[in-house]
Amino acid sequence: AAVGDKSSARGASKAGSDPEMVTMNVSVVLFTSDLRLHDHPPLRAALEDGREIVPLFVRDPAVDGAGFAVPNRLAFLADCLSDLDAGLRERGGRLVVRHGDLVGEVCRVAAEAGADEVHMATDVSGHARRREDRLRRALEADGVRLHVHDTVNVAVAPGAVAPAASDHFAVFTPYFRHWSQQPLREPLGAPRTVRVPDGVGSGSLPSRSGLAGLSEGLAAGGETEGRTRLTAWLRDELASYEEGHDDLAGDVTSRLSPHLHFGTLSSVELVHRARRAGGAGADAFVRQLAWRDFHRQVLAARPDAAVSDYRTRNDRWRSEAEAREDVEAWKEGRTGYPIVDAAMRQLRYEGWMHNRGRLLTASFLAKTLYVDWRVGSRYFLDLLVDGDVANNQLNWQWMAGTGTDSRPNRVLNPVTQAKRYDPDGAYVRRWVPELRSLEAPVVHEPWKLRGLDRAAVDYPDPVVGLPDGLDRFKRARGLG
Numbered sequence: 001a002a003v004g005d006k007s008s009a010r011g012a013s014k015a016g017s018d019p020e021m022v023t024m025n026v027s028v029v030l031f032t033s034d035l036r037l038h039d040h041p042p043l044r045a046a047l048e049d050g051r052e053i054v055p056l057f058v059r060d061p062a063v064d065g066a067g068f069a070v071p072n073r074l075a076f077l078a079d080c081l082s083d084l085d086a087g088l089r090e091r092g093g094r095l096v097v098r099h100g101d102l103v104g105e106v107c108r109v110a111a112e113a114g115a116d117e118v119h120m121a122t123d124v125s126g127h128a129r130r131r132e133d134r135l136r137r138a139l140e141a142d143g144v145r146l147h148v149h150d151t152v153n154v155a156v157a158p159g160a161v162a163p164a165a166s167d168h169f170a171v172f173t174p175y176f177r178h179w180s181q182q183p184l185r186e187p188l189g190a191p192r193t194v195r196v197p198d199g200v201g202s203g204s205l206p207s208r209s210g211l212a213g214l215s216e217g218l219a220a221g222g223e224t225e226g227r228t229r230l231t232a233w234l235r236d237e238l239a240s241y242e243e244g245h246d247d248l249a250g251d252v253t254s255r256l257s258p259h260l261h262f263g264t265l266s267s268v269e270l271v272h273r274a275r276r277a278g279g280a281g282a283d284a285f286v287r288q289l290a291w292r293d294f295h296r297q298v299l300a301a302r303p304d305a306a307v308s309d310y311r312t313r314n315d316r317w318r319s320e321a322e323a324r325e326d327v328e329a330w331k332e333g334r335t336g337y338p339i340v341d342a343a344m345r346q347l348r349y350e351g352w353m354h355n356r357g358r359l360l361t362a363s364f365l366a367k368t369l370y371v372d373w374r375v376g377s378r379y380f381l382d383l384l385v386d387g388d389v390a391n392n393q394l395n396w397q398w399m400a401g402t403g404t405d406s407r408p409n410r411v412l413n414p415v416t417q418a419k420r421y422d423p424d425g426a427y428v429r430r431w432v433p434e435l436r437s438l439e440a441p442v443v444h445e446p447w448k449l450r451g452l453d454r455a456a457v458d459y460p461d462p463v464v465g466l467p468d469g470l471d472r473f474k475r476a477r478g479l480g
């Protein structure tokens with residue numbers, strides 16, 4: 001979509017006072033959740049006519065204030081911005097960073113640069129869409145065109161596939177069938193050169209140092225890091241992905257989620273590269289990428305699902321205050337269920353958790369402890385380096401049974417899950433050192449130890465018995 005009238009652009013209005021100063025060929029490229037140079041449609045479009053560009057990132061306090069700026073993600077973001085700046089400098093450019101209301105800052109930078117157009121990718125959350133509307137109106141008032149490109153970081157845009165009678169798919173399987181048949185554009189290369197006009201201050205890049213409360217094992221961010229990891233993972237692990245993706249100790253999933261969240265890698269490129277590699281692993285991996293797009297098209301159609309039940313089951317959840325001790329035990333990884341505790345400790349240490357861990361810890365909080373899913377999703381968002389509104393809130397709703405799962409009342413049994421997905425107990429021993437001397441299966445059920453063996457293990461008893469937790473949940477849901 002192109003908005004605005006070029007003839008009334010800011011550059012032209014300057015022409016009246018000083019024709020020498022007319023600058024009609026500068027574009028601002030606004031980077032949001034697409035912090036990369038490869039496969040970046042707004043960047044490519046802006047550079048098309050040999051224009052000068054202002055690559056801009058705005059740190060908006062409104063986003064920070066909404067609780068999305070937590071230490072782990074701020075650190076990863078700092079890495080991404082440094083790497084983006086370095087990549088632009090190698091090509092003759094640089095990154096401009098501003099801090100403030102995004103709409104105001106983009107207008108200000110466009111004015112400083114004498115730019116007559118702004119390029120950006122659209123996004124799906126309610127906040128992002130309202131912001132885009134405000135930006136369009138403000139730029140229009142200044143006579144600057146806003147060009148909005150592909151949805152940021154999806155392979156298939158929300159709304160591109162939809163069932164006849166609805167604006168989105170509520171069930172993944174038919175969605176995936178349609179998704180798979182969509183033509184996918186070819187990924188774009190990174191630009192060779194970038195020219196940035198003089199006279200626009202760079203601002204200062206945020207840095208990792210000085211950030212308190214970081215997870216010790218936090219991954220490094222940035223496009224260079226993401227591309228290196230992608231290449232290595234496709235070469236070494238993709239082939240074992242289908243069989244191994246649920247094996248907690250094996251840890252063969254791509255760990256590319258933070259790169260997808262910050263857009264240091266493009267989904268379109270990932271789908272292409274996985275398909276080119278081929279095989280059952282690639283099929284399974286591409287299917288997971290489709291899950292990402294699936295949740296985004298749900299959120300685009302139902303922005304309120306970020307905070308409210310997508311499908312209510314009339315739950316009267318226990319609040320954090322009502323279940324304080326249980327919630328604390330869950331957060332700190334001392335519920336007495338080793339597999340739950342291992343996963344929660346991985347989250348705290350790495351700012352990341354294996355998908356199987358996310359499923360079973362979410363089921364444990366929302367169902368076995370019957371605590372409001374928002375308490376858990378908030379805690380995940382506080383720590384996850386890939387913490388993402390669409391993926392986090394809708395996966396939480398999936399596990400709480402208020403989302404798109406067609407079996408909303410199933411409860412994952414942490415002992416059965418542990419025996420299946422951590423059969424020899426290696427994952428538990430890695431994250432719960434108190435249990436390092438135990439073998440499977442007792443490492444998953446230490447309460448079964450007796451006498452001196454039990455006394456030798458400094459590990460809590462379960463916060464709730466599984467049958468009691470199940471009874472409470474069934475009663476609450478009216479399941480008899």
Ligand code: FAD
Binds near residue numbers: 245261288354384
């Ligand atoms: P891989 O298995 O290598 O998958 C590749 C990519 O596919 C992932 O990077 C991710 O982008 C996407 N993907 C995989 N599984 C899912 C899924 N179930 N839903 C949507 N996309 C998926 N993912 C996030 O990116 N951010 C979150 O905040 C988030 N919160 C979650 C909360 C809960 C309760 C649950 C059950 C899942 C959550 N997920 C979230 C989805 C999933 O757990 C992670 O994407 C995955 O574990 C990331 O690891 P990976 O990159 O190694 O995944």
